[in-house]
Amino acid sequence: MKHAETVTFGGSHLDRAAELRGDPAALEDMLAATNTRVLPIWRGKPLVAGDRRDQGGWLPASHPIFAEADEAPIFLGRSEMQTGLFARDISCWEPADLVDMQGAFFDPTEQWHPSVPEDHRFSELRGVMTRLSARDAELIASAKAILGWHESHGFCAYCGAKTMLAMAGWQRDCEACGRHHFPRTDPVVIMLITHGNAVLMGRSPGWPDGMYSCLAGFVEPGETIEAAVRREVFEEAGIRVGHVEYLASQPWPFPASLMIGCHGHAETSEITVDPSEIEDAKWVTREEMLETFAGNDPAMKPARKGAIAHFLLLNWLKDTLD
Structure with a gap:
């Protein structure tokens, strides 16, 4: 984009x-x-x-x-x-x-x-x-993420000794075993999955009533971004995804993720929700999503402003994904 x-x-x-x-x-x-x-x-x-x-x-x-x-x-x-x-x-x-x-x-x-x-x-x-x-x-966002990392990484993962802040906060050092520890960022794919004139939306348990968003999940070790998109969508909603293309990314300091926004083209449309992953999933047409963004759909609220899901959906509606 x-x-x-x-x-x-x-x-x-x-x-x-x-x-x-x-x-x-x-x-x-x-x-x-x-x-x-x-x-x-x-x-x-x-x-x-x-x-x-x-x-x-x-x-x-x-x-x-x-x-x-x-x-x-x-x-x-x-x-x-x-x-x-x-x-x-x-x-x-x-x-x-x-x-x-x-x-x-x-x-x-x-x-x-x-x-x-x-x-x-x-x-x-x-x-x-x-x-x-x-x-x-x-x-x-940088400050929140880095300070969150310090809060949860005060001890050495190798020997368990207390670590000390170093390199102006961008490193923690263990004086006991001499190892250095660096801030981590967790890669997460978030997917705009489309099939014809519709986009796939889902919701997780515990979300506020009516809140739906694009499907998302962590990239696993040894996995490409494209493979993570296909795996997560199939695991959560039973949808097979073909071509995948990168759109945009967003640092998301809650606590320390990098959201990798992708467009996935669905090859199947029948939804089979895995309740251990998400609570619900559904196809939403462009016309229905326009009503949601206008606040006219009592059953579904638009994705939170500022989140990459809102950004991706808005650009899909405006036909400005390229």
């Missing part, structure tokens, strides 16, 4: 300046600079600013909120003005009015730290992602 990178989190040509990750002196100087900005992340939620929560809540490195941090900042890159951009986890902070949202499909609650302005709140990224600029979206 010619406009593939316009998908949310699709990229803003950020200078990640990877050559500085192993230069502690340069990073120390950057953190001391008055124009450097750091994004606080609290339990996976970025700090966002503005009445519409449409800006990253970037703060000076010396801001008192970072007294809540227990690890060093993560270096994200440089702006066009050579401003250093970092992220820092402050999950040790305990808000006074915390609501337990564990297990919820989506967390609509916001948290406010008394050291920041009233319009700065920690918010669920999926609720604000479509309002962010392309640069803030890329930076915040």
Whole structure:
């Protein structure tokens, strides 16, 4: 797709300046600079600013909120003005009015730290992602993913010893056995499967009522993208897929996936749902999907704005997949 990178989190040509990750002196100087900005992340939620929560809540490195941090900042890159951009986890902070949202499909609650302005709140990224600029979206997605990796990889997978943050946050080192550990990204295929004038839609157990999306699944070791598309669609819906073509990709930091959007051409149409995989699947015509996107179908809601499924379906409806 010619406009593939316009998908949310699709990229803003950020200078990640990877050559500085192993230069502690340069990073120390950057953190001391008055124009450097750091994004606080609290339990996976970025700090966002503005009445519409449409800006990253970037703060000076010396801001008192970072007294809540227990690890060093993560270096994200440089702006066009050579401003250093970092992220820092402050999950040790305990808000006074915390609501337990564990297990919820989506967390609509916001948290406010008394050291920041009233319009700065920690918010669920999926609720604000479509309002962010392309640069803030890329930076915040990167920060959320990398800090999530640190949270779940604090110990060496080889010897079990505690690991230490290294390379400005893009590595963890084990002093016990000397091994290095690097951030992981899980490849996931998400498929726009068409048959004539219809697209295949499915839903997983536990999704909100009426929520359907494109089928998706993890790529297995030793498997090509095309093979993963065919396998996942057959496993979940019993549909045989022939030709497969790549369309677009999307970093998806929930927690650390790369969504690989593909167009698959179905060779069969009879659906056989595997209930251990999905709850339901159905063919939806272009006309029916237009009604869904217009909000006129009480039985099916459109895919979430900002997700690659919405992007693929919208471009299918507009006939702009090429």
